[in-house]
Amino acid sequence: MINKIKPIKMIKTILGRELPDYIEGYGVVKPFQGAFSDVGQKSRKAVSLSSVPPNERKVLKNLAEALDKLKIRDGMTISFHHHLRNGDHVLNMVLDALAKRGIKDLTIAASSIFPIHAPLVEHMENEVVTGLVANYISGPVAVALSQGKLKKPAIMQTHGGRARAIESGDLPIDVAFLAAPTADTYGNINGVHGKSACGTLGYAVSDAEYAAKTIAITDNLVPYPACPIEINQIFVDYVVEVESIGDPKGIVSGTTKITKDPVALRIAKLAAEVMESSGLVKDGMSFQTGAGGTSLAVAAELAKIMKRDGVVGSFAAGGITGYLVEMLEEGLFRSLFDVQCFDLKAIESYRDNARHQFMSASMYGNPHTKGAVVNNLDIMILGATEIDTDFNVNVTTGSNGVIMGGSGGHSDTAAGAKLAIVVTNLMKARLPIIKDKVTTITTPGENVDVIVTERGIAINPRRTDLLDKLSKTKLPLMSIDELKSVAEKITGVPKAIETSEEIVAIVEYRDGSVIDVVRKVL
Amino acid sequence: MINKIKPIKMIKTILGRELPDYIEGYGVVKPFQGAFSDVGQKSRKAVSLSSVPPNERKVLKNLAEALDKLKIRDGMTISFHHHLRNGDHVLNMVLDALAKRGIKDLTIAASSIFPIHAPLVEHMENEVVTGLVANYISGPVAVALSQGKLKKPAIMQTHGGRARAIESGDLPIDVAFLAAPTADTYGNINGVHGKSACGTLGYAVSDAEYAAKTIAITDNLVPYPACPIEINQIFVDYVVEVESIGDPKGIVSGTTKITKDPVALRIAKLAAEVMESSGLVKDGMSFQTGAGGTSLAVAAELAKIMKRDGVVGSFAAGGITGYLVEMLEEGLFRSLFDVQCFDLKAIESYRDNARHQFMSASMYGNPHTKGAVVNNLDIMILGATEIDTDFNVNVTTGSNGVIMGGSGGHSDTAAGAKLAIVVTNLMKARLPIIKDKVTTITTPGENVDVIVTERGIAINPRRTDLLDKLSKTKLPLMSIDELKSVAEKITGVPKAIETSEEIVAIVEYRDGSVIDVVRKVL
Structure with missing residues (x-):
C-alpha cells in the first residue's frame, strides 16, 4: 500500500486569515467560522481515576516522592494554574525537579505564564518542554516563543476555551499540579488562608476534575477538614507540603489604583x-x-x-x-x-x-x-x-x-x-x-x-x-x-x-477553532 | 444461528446468600465479594449536553412546556432527590403529569421514597412506572413493592452507591428533576432560601451533573444570580416555577428531640x-x-x-x-x-x-x-x-x-x-x-x-x-x-x-455488587 502524504493546503477563516490546514506539532486546523458557529450537542469526557479506600494516606513526604508516585514520563502533559500570578513558585519548582530527572518533551498546560516563569525558557531550549498551552503569556517566555525557541507551536486559548478543551478531552492532562495556599491532609483546598493566599481558585477546577492525576502542592498543610473547600478531596490524589509556593508580593497587588491620567x-x-x-x-x-x-x-x-x-x-x-x-x-x-x-x-x-x-x-x-x-x-x-x-x-x-x-x-x-x-x-x-x-x-x-x-x-x-x-x-x-x-x-x-513563515503559536478561539496564528519574528 | 439461552444458575455471595446469576428486569448479578474487593482504577462517565449560547432563556412557562421540551418517552429513567423528604410534591406532580400524557414504562431513580409518595403505587399498577431505584423506601410504596406490584425488581442502593452508579454510568438518567427551594432564572440553585427551604442539596449533585437533561422545579424563582449557589447553572437546562414544591411540615422537623426512654x-x-x-x-x-x-x-x-x-x-x-x-x-x-x-x-x-x-x-x-x-x-x-x-x-x-x-x-x-x-x-x-x-x-x-x-x-x-x-x-x-x-x-x-421465590428488590452494595435480594411476601 502506498503511503500518500496529503500536501498541506492553505485554508481561510471566516475573517479571511490564511492558515495551513495542518500544522506540524499541532494537527488538523479547524478554521474559525464565527463566534457561535460551533454550538449544540457537546460532551464532557470520561475520566479514569484511582479510587482511594479508607486508611490510604494522601500526604507524601516531599516533591521527590510525589514525582515518583506520579510516574511522570517523557511526552506527558502537566498542568498548572496561574492564581499565584507573578509570585508563583510551583511551576518552576516542578519543572526544575523534572529537568533534573532527565524528563524530556513535556507539554505545559498552564492557564497563564508570567515573567517569573523565565526559567521555562531554558527548559524549552533543552527540550525538557516542547509544548505549551496557555491563555495568556507575558515576559521572557513570550519573547522566547516569538523567537521560535519552543519545538512545537504554542497553543493560546481563552479562559473559557481552556476549560472547554480540558473538559471535552481536547486537552488531556496527565498530571495537574495545584498550587494550594491551603490544603488539608486529604486534599481539600482553598486559596483564602495561608501565607500565599490568592483568593479563588477558579482556573484550577477543570484541571483538578479532569486530569488523570491531581496533586496539591501547599505551604499551608492544615488538619482535616479545610474550611472553606474550593477544590474537593474527591478529585485530589496526593498532597505534598513545601516551604513556599509563592511570593506574596507577586501574588496580589496591595491596593487597586484608578488612573489619574x-x-x-x-x-x-x-x-x-x-x-x-x-x-x-x-x-x-x-x-x-x-x-x-x-x-x-x-x-x-x-x-x-x-x-x-x-x-x-x-x-x-x-x-x-x-x-x-x-x-x-x-x-x-x-x-x-x-x-x-x-x-x-x-x-x-x-x-x-x-x-x-x-x-x-x-x-x-x-x-x-x-x-x-x-x-x-x-x-x-x-x-x-x-x-x-x-x-x-x-x-x-x-x-x-x-x-x-x-x-x-x-x-x-x-x-x-x-x-x-x-x-x-x-x-x-x-x-x-x-x-x-x-x-x-x-x-x-x-x-x-x-x-x-x-x-x-x-x-x-x-x-x-x-x-x-x-x-x-x-x-x-x-x-x-x-x-x-x-x-x-x-x-x-x-x-x-515582517515575520518569517514559521508558526510559533496557534491562537484558538474559545470553541477550539483556530482564529489566527503567530509567526516567528525576524 | 441457534439462539442459546443460558440457563439461570444460582451463585453465592461471600456471605453465603444464594442469588440467581441473572435477574429478569435487572440483568447480570455481580455477587458481593467483600466490602473492599472492588477498588482500584475506576471511571466517571462521559456526559453529553446541549450547550447554551447567549440569549437563550432557560425559564419555561409551566410544567407542561417543560415536559414538551424534555421529550420524555416511554422507557426513560427520570430522577428525583429526597431533600424535601415527606413533604415532597415534585415527584408526585411530575409523575401525575406524565401519566396523563400516557407515558409508560418509566424507571424512577429517586434517592429516597417516603409515605407522601403513595400515589406512585397507582402508577406502578398502571405500568406508568415499571422500575424503581432508591436508597431508602418507606410507606405505601415499600409495601406495594413487597407485594410484587412493580413490574421489574426495584434496585436498592446506598447513598454513596447511588452517586457511584450515576457517575460511572451504571445508572444512566435521562432527565433529572431537581426540586429547588430557590432557583434563579439561569438555573443556579440553593436549598437555604424560600418557603420550601430544606438546607443542603447533597443528594442532587450527581443527578444534576450526569443526567442527559436537568430541570429545576422551584417555588422561589429569584433574579439572577442566586446566592448561595449549591448547584450550578452550567449543569441545568431549564427552570420552571410552580406554586409549591413541598409542604414545609414534611420537609423538616421543627426541633431535634433526644429520647427520654x-x-x-x-x-x-x-x-x-x-x-x-x-x-x-x-x-x-x-x-x-x-x-x-x-x-x-x-x-x-x-x-x-x-x-x-x-x-x-x-x-x-x-x-x-x-x-x-x-x-x-x-x-x-x-x-x-x-x-x-x-x-x-x-x-x-x-x-x-x-x-x-x-x-x-x-x-x-x-x-x-x-x-x-x-x-x-x-x-x-x-x-x-x-x-x-x-x-x-x-x-x-x-x-x-x-x-x-x-x-x-x-x-x-x-x-x-x-x-x-x-x-x-x-x-x-x-x-x-x-x-x-x-x-x-x-x-x-x-x-x-x-x-x-x-x-x-x-x-x-x-x-x-x-x-x-x-x-x-x-x-x-x-x-x-x-x-x-x-x-x-x-x-x-x-x-x-416465608416468602415466595419472586424477587421484588435487589439490594446493591455501594460498589454495585448484589449483597442480597428481597422476595415477595406471601
Whole structure:
C-alpha cells in the first residue's frame, strides 16, 4: 500500500486569515467560522481515576516522592494554574525537579505564564518542554516563543476555551499540579488562608476534575477538614507540603489604583456615557471590567451614574478588584462572580462575604456548558493592543509581532456581553491602535460593539440599534475609518511588520477553532 | 444461528446468600465479594449536553412546556432527590403529569421514597412506572413493592452507591428533576432560601451533573444570580416555577428531640463508654450519628465526655441535626459535613456558618472517588432492624419481610468508619433483634464492629484490638451468641418468615455488587 502524504493546503477563516490546514506539532486546523458557529450537542469526557479506600494516606513526604508516585514520563502533559500570578513558585519548582530527572518533551498546560516563569525558557531550549498551552503569556517566555525557541507551536486559548478543551478531552492532562495556599491532609483546598493566599481558585477546577492525576502542592498543610473547600478531596490524589509556593508580593497587588491620567479619565467618561446611552444601565444590570487603570476608571464612572440614579445591578464578574468589592459593599451590585482575586481586598471579601461568589473557569466562560456567566453579561469593558477596521481585536501580540499577552477572558466576555466596549488610547507609543489589519486576531469583530478613544467613538456597523441610540447624543461618533485617519494624520501609517513563515503559536478561539496564528519574528 | 439461552444458575455471595446469576428486569448479578474487593482504577462517565449560547432563556412557562421540551418517552429513567423528604410534591406532580400524557414504562431513580409518595403505587399498577431505584423506601410504596406490584425488581442502593452508579454510568438518567427551594432564572440553585427551604442539596449533585437533561422545579424563582449557589447553572437546562414544591411540615422537623426512654438512655451511655474505651475520643476525632432518638442520645453522651476532657473533634458528618449544630457551636467539632439538613436549626446553621460545610453524596460516600468523607470517619453510630451472629445488619426489611427502609448511608459509613457501633434495643415489638440469619443483608458484618444493647455489648471477633481494650473495662461484654440467647430466653425463637421465590428488590452494595435480594411476601 502506498503511503500518500496529503500536501498541506492553505485554508481561510471566516475573517479571511490564511492558515495551513495542518500544522506540524499541532494537527488538523479547524478554521474559525464565527463566534457561535460551533454550538449544540457537546460532551464532557470520561475520566479514569484511582479510587482511594479508607486508611490510604494522601500526604507524601516531599516533591521527590510525589514525582515518583506520579510516574511522570517523557511526552506527558502537566498542568498548572496561574492564581499565584507573578509570585508563583510551583511551576518552576516542578519543572526544575523534572529537568533534573532527565524528563524530556513535556507539554505545559498552564492557564497563564508570567515573567517569573523565565526559567521555562531554558527548559524549552533543552527540550525538557516542547509544548505549551496557555491563555495568556507575558515576559521572557513570550519573547522566547516569538523567537521560535519552543519545538512545537504554542497553543493560546481563552479562559473559557481552556476549560472547554480540558473538559471535552481536547486537552488531556496527565498530571495537574495545584498550587494550594491551603490544603488539608486529604486534599481539600482553598486559596483564602495561608501565607500565599490568592483568593479563588477558579482556573484550577477543570484541571483538578479532569486530569488523570491531581496533586496539591501547599505551604499551608492544615488538619482535616479545610474550611472553606474550593477544590474537593474527591478529585485530589496526593498532597505534598513545601516551604513556599509563592511570593506574596507577586501574588496580589496591595491596593487597586484608578488612573489619574487625564486622557484615560476622558476615555472612561466617554465609555460611561456610551453605557448610559445604550439603555443598559438599569436595575439588574451586570458588568465586567479588567484590573487596568482605565478599566477601573470606567467602573468608577459607572458607580457615579448608578448611585445618582439608584440603580442596583445584579452582578459584576471576572477577576475581581477591591474597586468592585466596594461597589458590592455599597449595594451597587447584589453579587460578585469571582474567578480570580486581583488584590487583598478582593481576597478578604471573597473569604468573608457570601455574596462574593466563586466561579470556575468553566462557569465563567466555557462555551460548551449549559450556559456560562459571560452569557449573562450586559456590559463588558475590554482592552486592545490593536483593532482593525472590521473591529477585530488583537491582545495577543504587540505591534512588533512579539507575543505579549493573549485572550484570557477577552474573547469569552466579548462573545457573551450584550455590549462589549473597547477602551483605549487612539495612539500608544506613537503608534496608531486602529489598523487595516491587526497583527494577530484574538477576538472577532462580530463581538466587539464599540471602540471608545479620547478622540472619538466608533460603533460596529452591525449594531444599528446602538448607532440609532447613540446618534441622538452629543457623543463624538465617527466611523472606524475616520477614527483611523485621525490617528494616522498624527502618526503616519506604520509599516507592516515582517515575520518569517514559521508558526510559533496557534491562537484558538474559545470553541477550539483556530482564529489566527503567530509567526516567528525576524 | 441457534439462539442459546443460558440457563439461570444460582451463585453465592461471600456471605453465603444464594442469588440467581441473572435477574429478569435487572440483568447480570455481580455477587458481593467483600466490602473492599472492588477498588482500584475506576471511571466517571462521559456526559453529553446541549450547550447554551447567549440569549437563550432557560425559564419555561409551566410544567407542561417543560415536559414538551424534555421529550420524555416511554422507557426513560427520570430522577428525583429526597431533600424535601415527606413533604415532597415534585415527584408526585411530575409523575401525575406524565401519566396523563400516557407515558409508560418509566424507571424512577429517586434517592429516597417516603409515605407522601403513595400515589406512585397507582402508577406502578398502571405500568406508568415499571422500575424503581432508591436508597431508602418507606410507606405505601415499600409495601406495594413487597407485594410484587412493580413490574421489574426495584434496585436498592446506598447513598454513596447511588452517586457511584450515576457517575460511572451504571445508572444512566435521562432527565433529572431537581426540586429547588430557590432557583434563579439561569438555573443556579440553593436549598437555604424560600418557603420550601430544606438546607443542603447533597443528594442532587450527581443527578444534576450526569443526567442527559436537568430541570429545576422551584417555588422561589429569584433574579439572577442566586446566592448561595449549591448547584450550578452550567449543569441545568431549564427552570420552571410552580406554586409549591413541598409542604414545609414534611420537609423538616421543627426541633431535634433526644429520647427520654430510660432503655435508650442506658444504651447511649454504654455506647459512649465503648467509644471512650476504644481510645478514639481524642482531639481530631470525627463522628457521625443518625437523627433517631437513641442516636442523638449517644451524641449527647459523647458531648459530655468531650467537654469534660476538653476534646476538640475535627468534624461530624452526615445528615445534620440541631444537636450536632450545638456541638459545632460549642467548639466540640471544628467543622460539619452536611449532605442533608434534618431540622430548621441545621438549615440556619448551614446557611450562616461557614464551618457547616456542604458535601455531595459522592463526596459523602462514593467508594469510587479519590476518597469520600466516610473514609475519614472515626466513629459511626448505626441503627439496625436485625443483626445476625456474623454481625450482618438488616435495615432494609422488617422481620415480616416487608421493605421498610434501606441502607441510605448505613453501608457507606460502616465501611469507612474506624469504629462502627450499632445501637439497638435487644428486643423490639417482642421480637429479638439478633438472629442466626437476618431477613435481608444490608451491611456486611465485616464492617460492623460493636453491637450495644441494654442487656449487653457484643464485639465483632475480627476486632481483637477492641476486645483487648474493652475487656479491661467493666462493660457488660458478651459474645453475640450469648446476647442472642438472652433475648431468646424472653421472646422465644421466632419462626422464620416465608416468602415466595419472586424477587421484588435487589439490594446493591455501594460498589454495585448484589449483597442480597428481597422476595415477595406471601
